[in-house]
Amino acid sequence: MTRTPAPAGTSLWRQRDFRRYLTGQTASVAGSSITSMALPVLAVIELDATTGQVAVLAVLGQLPPALLALHAGVLADRHPKRRLMIISDLVSAGAMLTIPAAAATGMLSLAQLMTVAAVMGTAGVLHDAAAISLLPSLIDRASIQHGNSKVGVLFAVAATGGSNLGAALTALLGPARTLTGDVFSYLVSVWCTARIQVRESVPTRVRGKRMRTEIAEGLRYVRADPRLSVLTWVNATTSFGLSILNTLWALYLLRNLQMSPTAFGVLLGVGALGAAGGAWAAPALARRHGPGPMMLGALALTPCTQIPLLLASPGLAWQVVIGCALVLQLACAGAAGTTQRSIRQIVTEPSMQARMQAVSTCLTSSARPLGALLAGAVGTWIGVRPALTVGSVLLVVPLLVLARSPLRGLRQMPTAPDDPKEEWPATFTIPTPGHCQETACTDSRNGEGK
Template sequence: MSVDQRPRGGLWRHRDFRLLWAGQSVSDLGTAISGVVLPLVAVVYLDASAFEVAALAAIEWVPWLLIGLPAGVWVDRSRRRPLMLWCDLVRTLAIGSIPVAAAFDALHLPQLYLAAAATGVATVIFQVAYQAYLPTLIRTTELAEGNAKLQGSQTVAQVGGAGLGGLLVQLFRAPFALIADAASYAVSAAALFAIGEREPAGEPVERDLRREIAEGARFVRGDPLLRVMTIAPALANFFFTGFSGIVVLFLVRSVHLAPASVGVLMGGVSLGAVAGALLARPVGRWIGTSRAVWLGTLLTTPFGLLIPLTTRGAGLVFFVVGNVVIYIGILIYNVTISAFRQAYCPPHLLGRVVASMRFVLFGALPLGALTGGALASWLGIREAVWVLLAGNVLSGVVLATSPLRRMRDLPAGQTVERALSPAAR
């Protein structure tokens, strides 16, 4: 049955979307566990330095620089669901290798780096395919709802996963907590396998990798909206990932929290992301989707400057409030932009457009993580947090001075010039 022939009634009644949603929710829970456990393994179990911990975060994102652009071509040439399934299996084996090595007392930092690299490569391909796959599974008019549900469950998983990760580290030796993440990828693969609707075969294309990559990059570079939606979040990714790469170090060595407390605290601040996912559609309807993007980012990023004030006890309020408000802004932005891009871009180019944008967006992540580690080693951990979160404010400034400020809503099925015309404001 085609997308347009499906019965209406919301995505709650859409079996294949429910399978995708359930699989991703479980996978996101496992990923959130790893987000806390993996750096704790490095810090507590392997006594890694600040730069070594930051390098671990960077390695997970380096694949975006190495294969991010070709991944878009591979996705546009292929059926997306089988590609995603294979990526989940690779990630199961990569993360699963860590507790296996620990069981034989053979776990060393290079093992973490190798697992992070393999997981990063599979994640690049999976994420590009995932963004391109969703519009083939649901109607264009359902994309905002679908992205809100997926982003919402992802953030709920972050809340539970971060706290669960800290608890598992207390109950077991840190590496064995990663069994949960390996299992979650296996569940995601099983859910993808169970989806009933099959994608249509793509039209034959000219097999010219360089030309196909360039076509996607030109589309992004030539569109004023996609261009600013690449530059501004790249800045945010650089600075906020620099902070995220040392946040566990900050909480353990500067604020002096126990590992379990770190997990609970990081899970709690993810409530901001839950709120952002729930607010994205109502805020977009209320003030307009374009205003939700630029104004939301401009107003929320300065709250990050509360985080460096964090101390034990009552001083943890600064960490919670700063992170919660930032995550509200991030999720409003992500939900709104994901739905816009999927509806706005030509279907045959969507994989390459996603890859071109994420090549820049996620390519900034390892650079930011390494910068965060270097600043922490050079200036001190708390001082580095000040610098990185001050830099994060620049993303809102870029969006507020872009063509987005001249529109109430993002265009859907119309030219940018029409959206920017006085009548559309």
């Protein structure tokens, strides 16, 4: 049995398909956070991995979004999204299950960990392309921002809870057994996704149409719409700046500012509350100030939140100040990220949802390793604090991209593509890679956000 989304005005909590979607995806985020905690411990403690091997393990998990996001977007627009989500989750669960099984028999190796990381990274790209683009099919377009707000809140809480649970389970059961928690989360996601009943529109594919042709269509579609183009470049430039900060942030706090591991963990947990709060407040802030001014204000505050970090010295007082700044930074990320994602989903045609998202994912994912390389080079050449200063200054770039566009004055959320009331300035200069680069407003200190 299938059904169409509930009409606008119906509480999202009363819509079963949305609840099932949210439950499944929240479980998946919590499970991934367990893995992000347990997998490095398994590699370093159990398998005695070197620094280089740990880096390779991390890269293998991060490369698929940069290399395969555009292809995953085409597949998600070609085929039923729920089916792709279920297949991807089952592949990830099966790959993850091989780790505790091999550990139990004494056959676990670093090569297996790296293979599993690559397989799960690939499956995750396809899952995310389908999952993010499925949301507009589940709820009315007028409710998309409220839907993304709830997604952002629960994802932030789930990520923090998953990390803490992962740390506790690793201490109690060992890192290999802890990974079964992530396997369970994938099965929960499969069960919830399979129970979604909303009618999903899948466009009829032209026979013989090549994937690269459809990828090119997605790129042209994003470039042709000034709203999508601007927000995509805002995402990419934000990701580039934050990747520099994220690469050296933990090292700087733990070594230069002599913060204890316990204090560092508390800092990250408190910061996640900011992300949840920003996502929760986003619809109200957009109604009161307008989506454009609200995003502009959030982007303007983000570089300012790095000032305490750059001025800090060892001591409890500075740790508290840095924690408060992190809460504000992630609140800005939650509010701006929820709003920009909602705008992109609202203005994009159903047949292009996944490819639109894939363009942003590809650029933001490509920006992260480049930022990490720059951070390493600058940090080695002139020091960690100057490298953090470079990253902070680069966070001004997305602010300038948005400030130069008509989106800066957007006073209400746009309407659907086929709504005749929608108006937009005819003259607009689309930024090019020479002017700016792209990153995600939803990036956080400790990395992804989807």
